[in-house]
Amino acid sequence: MPCVRARGVLVPLLVGPNGQPETFEIVAGRRRYFAAKSLADERGEGDPLPCAIMEDGDDADALEASLIENLARLDPDEVWQWETFRGLSGKAAPFSTSL
Numbered sequence: 001m002p003c004v005r006a007r008g009v010l011v012p013l014l015v016g017p018n019g020q021p022e023t024f025e026i027v028a029g030r031r032r033y034f035a036a037k038s039l040a041d042e043r044g045e046g047d048p049l050p051c052a053i054m055e056d057g058d059d060a061d062a063l064e065a066s067l068i069e070n071l072a073r074l075d076p077d078e079v080w081q082w083e084t085f086r087g088l089s090g091k092a093a094p095f096s097t098s099l
Contacts, residue, residue, distance in 0.1 A: 004035040012050035
């Protein structure tokens with residue numbers, strides 16, 4: 001919150017379609033969103049937030065982006081890491097070693 005108060009939201013939120021027309025869900029950046037929302041509520045106004053929009057069906061990319069952001073922020077426990085990697089490995093394209 002202090003960083004968002006001082007500088008605003010510098011890193012775009014990552015959003016993706018949520019199944020409703022013209023609406024999105026936050027894939028990465030929930031903490032930035034809620035910090036900006038709290039400040040907007042305090043001030044009675046808010047600016048649009050920068051967002052990067054993922055294409056529909058990018059579930060593996062969404063999991064990867066969320067994992068990267070959360071790993072950079074704090075040390076996750078082993079169960080969270082295992083669940084995320086398990087979900088990501090089930091959705092990612094197979095790795096090919098042929099050249």
